[in-house]
Amino acid sequence: MKSFKRNKISLSLSLLAMSGHCLAANFDINQANLNNVDVNKYECKRCEKPDDYKGFVNVSSGYTDSDDIHAGNALGTSDKGAFGAVSSEFNYQGSTGYQASLTAHQLGMDNGFSRLSVGKSGLYTLDIDYSELKTNQAGDINIESYPSAINDQFDLALMRKKVGLSFDYGHDFYKVFTGYNIENKTGRQSSSLLAPTAINVGLPVDMVTQQWNAGMSLNGDNWLSEISYLGNSFHNNTDDLLEPNVGGVYAASPDSIAHHLSLSGQYNLGSTVVNGRFMTGRMIQDESLIEGFPLQNWEGEVNTLDGHLAVTSMVNNRLRVGGSAEYSKRNNESDIAAFNQYNLSTVTGKLRQNIPQDIERNTYKLNAAYRFANGYRLQAGYDLKEVERSSGDREQTNDDNMWVKLKLNVLDNLNIKLKAEHATRDGSKYEASELTSSEDNGLMRKYYLADRTRNGGEIQINHNPFEWLGIGLTTRYAKDEYDETLIGLTESEDYGYDLNMSVNFNSHVNGYGSVSQQWITSAQAGSESFSSPDWVDDIEDEFINIATGMSIGGLMQDKLTLGLDYQFSNSVSDTYVTTDALLKSQYGDYFSYNHSAKIYADYALSNQIALKMSYRYERYYDTDGAVIGVNEIPGLVTLGDINHNYNAHQVMLSFTYQLR
Amino acid sequence: MERILKKTILGVGIIIFYSTIVNATPWSDLSSEHLESKLNKKFSEGSYSKKGADSCLMCHRKNETVMAIFDGIHGTMNNELSPMAGLQCEACHGPQGKHNKGGKEPMIAFGKDSKLSASAQNSICQGCHNDPKQMAWHSSTHNLEEVACADCHTLHSAKDPALDKLSVNDTCSSCHTKEKAYMNKRSSHPLKWDQMTCIDCHSPHGSMSESALNKPTINDTCYSCHSEKRGPMLWEHAPVAESCITCHNPHGSVNEGMLKNRAPQLCQQCHAPDGHASRVVQEPGMDAFGGGKSCLNCHSQIHGSNHPSGSMLQR
Numbered sequence: 001m002k003s004f005k006r007n008k009i010s011l012s013l014s015l016l017a018m019s020g021h022c023l024a025a026n027f028d029i030n031q032a033n034l035n036n037v038d039v040n041k042y043e044c045k046r047c048e049k050p051d052d053y054k055g056f057v058n059v060s061s062g063y064t065d066s067d068d069i070h071a072g073n074a075l076g077t078s079d080k081g082a083f084g085a086v087s088s089e090f091n092y093q094g095s096t097g098y099q100a101s102l103t104a105h106q107l108g109m110d111n112g113f114s115r116l117s118v119g120k121s122g123l124y125t126l127d128i129d130y131s132e133l134k135t136n137q138a139g140d141i142n143i144e145s146y147p148s149a150i151n152d153q154f155d156l157a158l159m160r161k162k163v164g165l166s167f168d169y170g171h172d173f174y175k176v177f178t179g180y181n182i183e184n185k186t187g188r189q190s191s192s193l194l195a196p197t198a199i200n201v202g203l204p205v206d207m208v209t210q211q212w213n214a215g216m217s218l219n220g221d222n223w224l225s226e227i228s229y230l231g232n233s234f235h236n237n238t239d240d241l242l243e244p245n246v247g248g249v250y251a252a253s254p255d256s257i258a259h260h261l262s263l264s265g266q267y268n269l270g271s272t273v274v275n276g277r278f279m280t281g282r283m284i285q286d287e288s289l290i291e292g293f294p295l296q297n298w299e300g301e302v303n304t305l306d307g308h309l310a311v312t313s314m315v316n317n318r319l320r321v322g323g324s325a326e327y328s329k330r331n332n333e334s335d336i337a338a339f340n341q342y343n344l345s346t347v348t349g350k351l352r353q354n355i356p357q358d359i360e361r362n363t364y365k366l367n368a369a370y371r372f373a374n375g376y377r378l379q380a381g382y383d384l385k386e387v388e389r390s391s392g393d394r395e396q397t398n399d400d401n402m403w404v405k406l407k408l409n410v411l412d413n414l415n416i417k418l419k420a421e422h423a424t425r426d427g428s429k430y431e432a433s434e435l436t437s438s439e440d441n442g443l444m445r446k447y448y449l450a451d452r453t454r455n456g457g458e459i460q461i462n463h464n465p466f467e468w469l470g471i472g473l474t475t476r477y478a479k480d481e482y483d484e485t486l487i488g489l490t491e492s493e494d495y496g497y498d499l500n501m502s503v504n505f506n507s508h509v510n511g512y513g514s515v516s517q518q519w520i521t522s523a524q525a526g527s528e529s530f531s532s533p534d535w536v537d538d539i540e541d542e543f544i545n546i547a548t549g550m551s552i553g554g555l556m557q558d559k560l561t562l563g564l565d566y567q568f569s570n571s572v573s574d575t576y577v578t579t580d581a582l583l584k585s586q587y588g589d590y591f592s593y594n595h596s597a598k599i600y601a602d603y604a605l606s607n608q609i610a611l612k613m614s615y616r617y618e619r620y621y622d623t624d625g626a627v628i629g630v631n632e633i634p635g636l637v638t639l640g641d642i643n644h645n646y647n648a649h650q651v652m653l654s655f656t657y658q659l660r
Numbered sequence: 661m662e663r664i665l666k667k668t669i670l671g672v673g674i675i676i677f678y679s680t681i682v683n684a685t686p687w688s689d690l691s692s693e694h695l696e697s698k699l700n701k702k703f704s705e706g707s708y709s710k711k712g713a714d715s716c717l718m719c720h721r722k723n724e725t726v727m728a729i730f731d732g733i734h735g736t737m738n739n740e741l742s743p744m745a746g747l748q749c750e751a752c753h754g755p756q757g758k759h760n761k762g763g764k765e766p767m768i769a770f771g772k773d774s775k776l777s778a779s780a781q782n783s784i785c786q787g788c789h790n791d792p793k794q795m796a797w798h799s800s801t802h803n804l805e806e807v808a809c810a811d812c813h814t815l816h817s818a819k820d821p822a823l824d825k826l827s828v829n830d831t832c833s834s835c836h837t838k839e840k841a842y843m844n845k846r847s848s849h850p851l852k853w854d855q856m857t858c859i860d861c862h863s864p865h866g867s868m869s870e871s872a873l874n875k876p877t878i879n880d881t882c883y884s885c886h887s888e889k890r891g892p893m894l895w896e897h898a899p900v901a902e903s904c905i906t907c908h909n910p911h912g913s914v915n916e917g918m919l920k921n922r923a924p925q926l927c928q929q930c931h932a933p934d935g936h937a938s939r940v941v942q943e944p945g946m947d948a949f950g951g952g953k954s955c956l957n958c959h960s961q962i963h964g965s966n967h968p969s970g971s972m973l974q975r
Contacts, residue, residue, distance in 0.1 A: 025696045025703075025780035027768060029751055029787035033706025039746055042712030044737060046721055047744070048730040074853060097739045105826065111855045113825070121733070122741040133855055160885075175791070183885075190953070191960050194974050198948055198957035209887045217792045226792040230875075234887035250960075251967035251975055253888035260876060264868065266795045273798035277868040279876055285891050289968055290975075298966075300892040306876055308868040310799035314779075322799055328877065330901070334892055339968040352971045354894050357901050363870075369804065374691050379804070392898055412688075441932040448899055448906045448930075474837060489929040498837040516841030520914075522921065524929050528939055535940040537925050541914045545841040571846035571914035575925065577942055587944050590915075590922075592846045622846065624916075625944035628951045638952040 054660040055090035060106070062652035066618075069139035069155055071648035074596060074618045076109040078136050078157065085109045090659065097121045110134040110159075123171055129164040129181070137190065138642035141202055143630065154202045156642070158187035170217070177228075178214040185209070190639065193241065195249045199637040206237035207253075225265040233257040240290045254287035260304075272313035279306040300334040302356075318371045326363040332356030332390075358390035375409025393440075394449040397427035401454075413464040423454040441530055445482065447489035453481045472500040485525075486533055492522040496543075508554035516545045538576040545569040561602040568595050588625025592644075595619040612654040621645045687766040692775045698766055699776070702757045709756040713748040716756070719763065731818035741788070752784050752815075770810035778808040785809040793865055800866025807835075812864065822864075825857055832858040839911050848912030861910070878903050882910070893964030895971050899930070900963050923954035 061084045064077050072078025085108040092100040097120050104114040111133055119125035137156035164181030188202035215228030234256045241250035262279035285300035305327070312322035338351040367381035385399040401423040408416045430445060445451070456478030463471045475497040482490050496518030503511045520541040525533035549565035575587035600614035622644050630640045687695060709715035720726045729735040734752075737744045743751035750756060754768040770781050782803075786794070789809075797803055812822045812831050821827035829851055833840030836858075843852040850856050858864075861881050863872050875881040882904045883890040889900070899906035907926060908918045915922045921929065924941045931937045936949065944950040948957050956962055959973045967975035 025700050025777070026783045027699070027703050027754055027780065027787075028783050029747070031787075032747070033704055033755075034708075036706055037708035037747070039712065039748075041710070042714070042748060044713050044744070044748065046714050046717035047735075047737065048727055049737070050730055050735070073850065076853070093736060093738075095738050111850075111853070121736075121739045133850070135850065192953050192957050193960065194958055198952070200952050200957065207888055209885070211884065219791065224790070224792055224795050226795065232884060232887060232890075234890060236888065248967055248969070248975060251965060251970060254891065254893070254966045256887070256890050256892075258880075258883070258887075258890060260880075262876070264792070264795060266798075268798075275796055275799060275868065281876065283890060283892055285893070285966075287966065289894070289966065298894055300894065302892045304876075310796070310868070312799045312804075320804070322804070324799060332892060332896075332901075334894075339971070354971070355896075356892070357896055357898055359902060367804065374693060377806075387902075389898075389902075439933045441934075441938065444930070444932040446899075446930040448902070472837065476838070487932050496838075498841055500837055514837070514841075516837070518841070522925075524925060526928055526932060526938055526940060530932075530934040530938065537928070537940075539921060539925060543841075543845055543914055545844045547844075567844065569844040573914045573922070575944075577940060579940055579942075585942050590944075594844075626922075626951050626954060628945045632945075633948055633951050636948040636952055636957060 050093065051660045052094065053090070053092045055102075056088060056656050056658045058087040058654055058656040060085045060087070060652055060654040062650060064648070064650045066646060066648035066650075068620075068644055068646040068648070069136040069157060070620060070644050071618050071646060072110055072134065072136045072157075074594075074620075075616060075648060075650045076106060076111055077650075078110060078134065078139075078155075083109060085112065097123070124167070124169040127164075127166045129162070129166075131160075131162045133160040133162075134158070138639075138644070141639050141642065143201070143637065143639065154188045156188050156190055156202055156639075158185055158189060158205060160185045173220065174216070174218050176214075176216045178212075180212040181210070183209045190642075193249050195241075197635045197637075200639045202639065203250075204238050208235045208237065209233070210235075222268040222270075223266065225263075227263050228261075230260040230262070231258065242290070248290035251290045254285050254300075256283060256285040256287075256300075258283040262306075271315070272311065274309070274311050276309040277307070280304065281306075298335050298337070301332075303331045303333060305329040305331070320369045321367070323366045324364070326361070328359075328361040328363075330357075330359040332358050355391045357392065360388040362386045375407075375415075377407040379405040379407075392449070393446055394430050395428045397425055397449055399423060399425045415462050417458075417460040419458040419460075421454070421456045423452075425450070425452040427451075441487050441527055443486040443527070443532065445485040445488045447482060447485070450482045450488065451484040453483065455479055468504045468506075470500075470502045472498070474498045487525055487527055489522060489524045492520070494518070494520045509550075509552050511548070511550035513548040514546070516543075518543045534579065536578045538578070540574045540576070542572040542574075543570070556603075559604045563598075563600045563602070565598045566596070569593065589623045590625055592620070592622030594621075608658040610656040610658070612652075612656070614652045614654070616650040616652075618648040618650075619646075620648075685766070685769065686764045688775075690766065690775065692777060695766055695775050696777065696780055699754060699768055699780075702755050702765075705755065705757070707755050707757045708747065708750050709760070712750070713744070715760060716749040716753075719760070725816045728816045728818065732815060732820065734815045743788075770808065772811060774808075774810070778803075778806040778811075781808040781810055793863075796863075796866035796868050796872075798866075800872060802864060802866060802872075826854050828857050828859055829854055832864070842909075842912035845912035846914050847916050847918045849910060849918075878905055889963045891964050891966070893966050894968065895961075895965045895973060897962060897964050897973060923956055924949060927955045927959075 061082065063082050064075055064080055066075065066080055069078040077083045085106040086104060087106055088102065088104045090102040099121060100118040102116050106112040107114060113129070113131035116128045117125060135158050139155040140153065141156060142153045160183055162181055162183040164179065166177070166179035168175055168177035170176060185205055185207045187205050189205050190200065191203040192198055192200045210233045211231065213228060213230045215226055217224065217226040219225070236252050236255055238252050240248060240252050242248055258281065260279055260281040262277055264277035266273065266275040281304040283302040286297065288296055289298055307327040308324065310322065310324035312320065314320050334356045336353055336356065338353050364384045365381065367379065369377060369379040371377045381403050383401040387397050389395055401421060403419065403421040406418045410416060456476070458474065458476040460474040461472070465471070477495040480492040482488070496516065498514065498516040500514040501512065522539045524537050526535050527533050528535065547567040549563070551561060551563035553561040555562065570591065570593040572591040574590070576584060578584045597617045598614060600612060602610060602612045604610045624643060627641060627643050628638055630638055690698070734742060735744055736742045739745060752768065757765055759765040759767050768776065768784065774781060814820050822831045842848060851858065861873060863874055866872050867874065869876055870878060873881045875884055907920060909920055910918060913919055919926060928937065939949065941950040949955070961970060961973040961975065965973050965975055969975060
């Protein structure tokens with residue numbers, strides 16, 4: 001933060017402020033007219049002096065009744081039975097500016113975190129963080145057809161534990177900062193091995209990610225600059241999988257390290273601001289290759305170069321114009337070698353070589369905004385993104401996007417926003433050379449490279465008919481057409497709406513409600529005869545989310561607050577297959593729904609002690625037609641039924657003691 | 661019956677009348693431009709109060725929201741950087757002028773009910789808060805959409821919800837309603853239960869990266885937590901190296917793994933060789949192409965393989 005300076009205002013600046021026609025209002029404290037004020041006379045007798053320390057400690061205990069660890073994602077604990085947790089907040093503010101805070105949230109449950117922060121305001125801050133994050137996919141999986149070293153009884157769940165430290169020091173025009181964190185991720189993840197037939201497994205996960213950063217910033221009256229370094233290293237504690245009869249079955253994710261060095265700055269010319277960044281980076285991976293192959297070492301290296309420049313200017317208090325240019329280059333300088341594969345390339349007839357991919361991106365944006373009347377604003381913009389690939393089915397693609405937005409403040413309590421966009425993608429010849437050719441059907445156009453036309457629009461309405469009621473409605477539509485594609489994704493349509501309502505009857509009673517729906521339909525074509533299309537898949541996705549809640553406070557002489565929250569969502573994906581005009585089949589069910597409900601009562605036993613009782617209910621059901629029995633299909637071993645269908649309950653009693 | 665109906669209509673009318681005016685300021689009927697012009701004039705004249713906060717609190721001390729400033733960092737008096745150490749209330753709300761004579765003269769107000777433009781409101785905050793965190797603010801989408809600092813941040817309270825891990829998602833999703841709904845899809849990042857936050861990936865003050873992400877590129881943002889996918893791998897999967905969002909929607913999807921489409925359809929949108937990948941999969945649970953993990957039953961190293969014989973991403 002800039003220190004508070006007492007500046008004498010110049011006559012020219014005051015005249016400019018008074019004219020008010022050319023530039024927007026500027027109430028920057030550094031431009032204040034302080035000729036007639038003496039802050040030394042301010043005594044602040046009516047000000048409240050906060051306590052030097054304050055905080056609370058919260059101890060919770062409860063019981064979770066659930067037969068599926070998936071419920072742990074919502075309820076914060078995946079174990080059935082009793083649990084306990086501690087939360088707290090403690091703040092200390094010293095008389096000379098020193099301060100400290102300790103925050104802890106649900107330590108003892110699966111996703112607790114805590115932060116200790118000490119420092120002197122405006123000089124230095126030291127933060128120490130700890131957090132846990134657990135995601136549960138499925139529990140009690142038991143596969144016996146594979147060596148028990150890999151497949152025994154296990155849960156598909158991942159636990160992340162992270163410790164971090166950050167420090168910054170600075171005053172007025174400079175600041176230095178540094179930080180470090182380390183995260184260990186363990187558990188089991190769904191995967192599959194070819195050994196020699198396909199076997200779905202719960203792959204053990206034991207990974208460590210470290211991140212560190214350091215930098216320095218300098219600033220002046222109208223400029224900012226920063227130089228910073230960012231590092232990230234990955235270490236895998238699990239080994240490659242080898243089987244005596246089939247060789248290397250599975251190569252574990254290799255250790256890697258990435259570095260980024262950046263220089264960024266901003267220059268403020270008053271009504272025009274320029275900012276920019278130059279960054280260089282490197283990703284390195286030189287892990288030994290899996291045993292038993294002639295090539296033991298392979299050096300993987302990707303170098304990146306990024307540049308960004310943006311300008312925005314208030315031409316007058318009605319018109320703003322701006323633009324940006326961005327350059328990004330990914331240069332893959334990894335070793336190239338030929339390796340024995342289990343089959344040869346059908347295009348070249350030779351041993352396959354790895355193909356390091358270089359990617360270069362240039363992005364240009366222009367935008368303008370014009371306020372043509374009070375509360376009415378028109379924006380328009382054009383974006384161009386050019387991507388070049390050294391080896392890919394299409395070497396160059398260009399994405400053009402034109403958009404326009406209109407904001408209308410129809411009334412003080414009613415505003416409408418409209419948005420429309422039109423985008424096209426084209427580029428160089430598809431599969432122009434042997435190097436860029438693939439073994440695919442010549443009519444295939446990969447959707448992220450294919451020519452595409454996108455048209456979309458959005459309408460947003462916000463209305464406060466009364467002071468205590470707010471209503472928001474947003475509806476959107478977008479359609480992507482891949483007119484040049486005969487094999488691959490040919491069309492995709494996405495539309496939906498969100499309706500939100502918030503009610504604040506008074507300071508004690510408030511509520512909310514929302515409904516959201518979305519529909520995504522996609523069509524893709526394929527060919528079993530390696531020629532023109534002879535089958536089509538239509539995918540229809542649907543999603544609905546409903547949420548409502550209410551809290552009533554001020555009961556029992558302002559001691560009791562009651563609350564209720566309810567949420568329902570349903571995600572559906574249907575796939576229809578047409579192999580000729582007469583034959584159509586539909587995939588089996590693929591949907592999931594959940595009901596989540598919470599009721600609570602918060603009672604203040606005294607000014608310092610509060611008791612809270614809460615009950616949570618989670619109903620979850622999902623189904624997937626691809627989930628089948630362990631040995632249902634010859635040549636394939638699966639993890640069995642990992643769908644979910646459960647009711648979970650949790651009661652919790654919390655005791656809070658307010659320190660001050 | 662008629663009398664009851666008339667009384668009901670009168671009662672509802674009174675409620676509507678008072679609810680629309682109860683929090684209106686005396687200068688609510690001024691247009692934005694007229695208000696800015698008046699406040700500009702006050703600012704340049706610099707008629708600050710004689711007693712600072714004591715002058716303001718003569719009238720405003722009974723308002724809990726006003727007094728809550730002293731619970732937060734902007735109300736501390738023993739910090740030379742705090743507004744309370746200088747012009748106090750008027751550091752942000754502008755010179756008092758004649759406002760204390762009946763409260764009719766406008767003062768600078770913040771938030772969604774303020775008629776001041778976002779840039780005018782923000783000029784006050786940026787007088788002190790102009791550091792590298794806001795370096796990309798001026799060309800950021802939030803600034804171009806005229807979002808004011810006070811639309812997200814609350815100063816007259818002990819805690820600013822935008823700075824609290826347990827409430828920052830609510831702050832973002834009060835406008836980003838689509839993303840709020842997507843948190844509840846079949847698969848999404850654990851934002852719904854505040855186990856992750858929007859600002860773990862995005863910088864609300866803007867950044868010089870795409871979509872205001874914290875890290876240089878989309879992939880670097882993903883690699884900060886999913887670093888096992890970074891590589892570089894011996895055998896790359898081209899769309900992965902290009903962008904993670906070629907296949908995934910990080911805000912949520914009706915499909916597992918936050919995939920835009922599931923295997924085999926997703927894979928068949930790019931792969932159509934003269935072989936099994938071009939075969940239509942009529943039903944999901946009938947064979948290894950549709951059952952279990954579909955294409956990933958064999959091609960499990962979908963993000964890239966470091967196995968010398970892994971060009972088909974099988975090992």
